[in-house]
Amino acid sequence: MSTARPRLVVVGGPNGSGKTTFARRYANTHGLLYLGADDLAFALAPHDPASVRVGEGREFSSRLAAMLAAGDSVVIESTLAGASLARS
Template sequence: MPAPSQQPQIILIGGPNGAGKTTFVRSFLREISCRYLSADQIAYDLCPEDVASVAVQAGRQFLLQIRKARENRESVIVESTLSGKGLARELRAFRAAGYEIRLVFISLPSVRTSSARVALRVSKGGHDVPAQDIRRRFYRTHVNFWELYRPIAHRWELFYNGHQLGHQLVARGKDRHTSVLKPIFWNTFWTILDAD
């Protein structure tokens, strides 16, 4: 955690189901010391055999925990699909409280890839996500990242995780400036956004 004199930060790791958010967070936590908050993890802790049955309760606990972190000026890493809009309100409150907002989005090339990754996770004992939720969230999570969450962040990074090379940094931005590092994956991202 940063020293008390340093600006606290909230790092939001977003992406569709199966994008590798939790894997990314684990590697990230080796580099910096922050508290990690995830509604999925809370649900698993509450009821590992049926996380879907406690999803609403886990979501409420998640919001309470991030609000408490803000009150305590604690730096946190938060994981979300970004398929909803409610977390944007929380990010604005963090920003108003003087936090640095950093957004990391992990993209996949298709709903099919997202579904396959979730199936692989389940085969290894991980949590499942209903197929209709994966489909419903996939496009929305990309649009919400770009149109809703990115403008709130002080800085953002877009990663692509659609092949065996792992998380590839595609683009980053600060304020209104964008740097594209991997144009082919940048185009893949825009193909998803334009698939209206």
């Protein structure tokens, strides 16, 4: 555990814009952890990752909270567009 306060870096953008590629490279370059919803979905359902709604799920939030509580700095990525934004 680091003595510095953990950082949460959020990379946002539309689908296909390179968020995941950038987020992984940024995390690697700066010595941060990367938590990806797509990676988690594949881990939870390797034969049908699209069936897992990780972005809205408790597992993603739980893992992120645990990482930050442990003092780890984390990079995540998102389209930043949920159902509430789509209805607006």
